[in-house]
Amino acid sequence: MSGSKAFTVMAGVAGVPAEGVLAGLAGVAVAATSVASMTGRAFEAYQERMRREREAARQREQAIQQKIAQIRAGTSSSSGPARIPVELPDTGTSQINPAVASDVHRRVQALRSRLPNIRAEYQTLIEQQLLNAQNVQQALQRTEEALNGNDLTAAQTYLQALDDARIQVIQKARAQWTSQIEYLQERLEELQTRLPQAIHQQMQTRIDEVSNNWQQLSEADIETLHQLINEVATQADQIQEVAANLAASWSQAGYVARVVQIDDGDVVIEIETHEGANTQMRVQFYGQQIELEGPRDQEGVGSCAERTMAVMRLFQEQGYQLEWNKWNGEAVPEEMRSLAALPAAPASPQTSGKTPQSSHSQPSPRRLEGQGY
Secondary structure (H helix, E strand, C coil), X not given: CCEEEEEEEEXXXXXCCCCCCCCCCCCCCCCHHHHHCCCHHHHHHHXXXXXXXXXXXXXXXXXXXXXXXXXXXXXXXXXXXXCECCCCCCCCCCCCCHXXXXXXXXXXXXXXXXXXXXXXXXXXXXXXXXXXXXXXXXXXXXHXXXXXXXXXXXXHHHXXXXXXXHHHHHHHHHHHHHHHHHHHHHHHHHHHHHCCHHHHHHHHHHHHHHHHCHHHCCHHHHHHHHHHHHHHHHHHXXXXXXXXXXXXXXXXXXXXXXXXXXXXXXXXXXXEEECCEEEEEEECCCCCEEEEEECCCCCCHHHHHHHHHHHHHHHHCCCCEEEEEEECCEEXXXXXXXXXXXXXXXXXXXXXXXXXXXXXXXXXXXXXXXXXX
């Protein structure tokens, strides 16, 4: 396990990049040809994992929709009825002081010219089922009648009643959107330690944008953000499962292996492979590569490579397809990249915890050593 190695994940991890904001999330799409090349235990493991992931996604979506419904129900009940009524006051006929008649006439004309825009504004609120249509139409009709009679005071009173209702609508809408945005923020914070900082920051920027522009929000906007969070959550789950399966493969081979940290979204496992020194493997968040870094000059490079490949074959049986593409920073020749092309070697460690030395005869490492591996 000495030196560094890198494996490209060809299939078995399906990280789908979220459109737009998460363009940097370039997970591995599972190619049909790669999946088709899986056989036996590996293909069965892959199918079972896909089934679990679909079920987890279904349950996650169900929980989100239930939470959103609870938020909407809670904000509706705490903010009054679904449609805000316009409280129409009783007004008498106003007497116009002749000294200000010309000013009143001017202001009446100004209000009359604004009336079409006022009608359009409140029609929008009616269509959104936020205001009572009958109340609004009645208030607008009385406003127009008052303007036609040069009764500025009455017209202003009706318009004030409309504006009071509009303010209630805005307060109610803000409460609803604020609660939904807080839920988005809560979901993102739960994922923070599992995401690369760049992706977390991009998601935070999107949430900040909708928070600052809540008056232009739609349910579709909220749904889009939940979908983006779903995608990065699924990716984080997949990468953690990859790491767990990788550690299990090392354990199956007789080594002590464990997940030790999540570093900027990458999951790091540590394996006790050498006396006084350990090997680390890093599973990249983006699902494209698995890297190994072992203590150098601990054993012959040939047997090291063989034992590493033996463990990675065990890992592939859990439904993944890999290519070995780098050794100590150098590209591996094309003919050596397939794990099937390399000789198998037992990988049972001695009880001392040192690098395993099998009691069985080892396959010859000459092919590896002859090519510098």
